Amino acid sequence: MDLKQVTVIGSGVLGSQIAFQIAYSGFKVTVYDINDEALVKAQHNMRTLTDSYERDMEVTDLELKEALSNLIYTSNLETASKEADLIIEAIPEVKELKIDLYKQLAILAPEKTIFATNTSTFLPSDFAKDTGRPEKFLALHFANQIWLNNTAEIMGTEQTDPDIFETIVTFAKNIGMIPLPLHKEQRGYILNSLLVPLLKSAEDLLVNEVANPETIDKTWMIATKAPRGPFGILDIVGLNTAYNIALSRESEDSKKIANYLKENYLDKGHLGIQSGKGFYTYPNPTYLDKDFLK
Template sequence: MTIRKVTVLGTGVLGSQIAFQTAFSGFDVTAYDITEEALQAGRARFEKLAAVYRTQVKGGGNGKAEQAAAAITLTADLANAVREADLVIEAVPEVLSIKQQTYEKLAELAPQKTIFATNSSTLLPSAMKDFTGRPDRFLALHFANQIWHFNTAEVMGTTETDPEVFHEVVDFASAIGMVPIQIHKEKAGYVLNSLLVPLLNSAMALAAGGYADPEAIDQTWQIGTGAPAGPFHILDVIGLTTPYNILANSDDENVKQLAKWLKDNYIDKGKLGIATGEGFYKYS
């Protein structure tokens, strides 16, 4: 495997986790975001992750977690971020036009050797490949939130992805402690979100329609299936911004109404999930 230098675009909830897990696994990591303010928030996330890894992840003690956080280079200069990258993992907002514009910039700035991977949770890589300048070196690499616990990495290429690139990214996923899930052809939502998104949307439709409160819906799911968490707790863990972006960009008017309900009742009130201390539930 030739991947040693990894750049993660976006230091939000999941982007910061991907960068931290990669650095914790011994890779040279650069984290990029568009403003200094965003980078400061990213640094704060890395420090919080170090505390999590120190207590919850094997080998995270004896200063290793703190060393991983300190080793991540942060920058708002995209050209510097990708100049020597072997792999760029894109974790920018879940809006197709933003991702396409990002890849147009990357195509000009990154070396031809660089592999591009999108962490998009619902968008197909084929919708972005023509903007990358290297469709044979582009694919999807999708992580689940709380990466240190839920350590799947879904790998999905397009019809143009070089099989050698595909397998190199599978090997990289293994090297950073993930369980690679190889997806043989494009599927919106991959495996995880093909199962998860209908559950979350159904739960929100029940609450938005006034049929039951989020607590009762979660309780029903947990008792009825034995699951450790209900859909609204899962939404709080994910953070409500990403689900909102997915809902708001749907062509289905009923789905867009769920986006409006989420925005009016939670997002506009600063209730974004665990990261802000309150979403559907309150957190200390």
């Protein structure tokens, strides 16, 4: 199947990155979000991304202008769906929101349309029946800072058509990603199966007052030679995403983490890099200081 028209549902941090990378790769992309205010913010995110691509990818102004010209924006779900060959869902990690969206898309999208979820924590089989087309539904998961961390984890269900799976593998290559096929469903895929336990351990250390974020990050960075620690990573992921992930786990210690994030960060508008402040202040977080590890 030749994919030409792509719709990205959700224009947050990663949704914007996904849409821009696909547009940069030459596809026509419709960006959907729930209202005009969210779409204005999305357009700002896209312009900010051009700076990142120019700095990190050495692309030309013409290439960036072409990428921006491939993007259109709408808050009308029917408009967003009607011509789509592929719809990528990148809305918050709230199960009920995703189920409601897929039930609407099942009615609005053409029969040809493939649905892909970028969910970080749920399984595609959690939503397959709600899509109305389980054979054309799978997970397509991207890492944050998609232009640098160009992984595409691809995970179907037992009902996913193998040809659809291979179509998405090819699509991932065509947008500059390295396809990483999973042979069975795994909550968290490969990346988050490794990463989420690290981040939760760091959050546990913080909320239980064992150490502050800088000390925890410093420990990890010195011991592993990693370029940033778990709280630097959480700022990239976005603290709203970290909050939703903590809520989804439903254990008492995870509820404690969620409450801590809400009271100390989200309620103050400190969402991580996207807001300019999270555990660190940007664009110059202290973990980049030359003396941080001393």
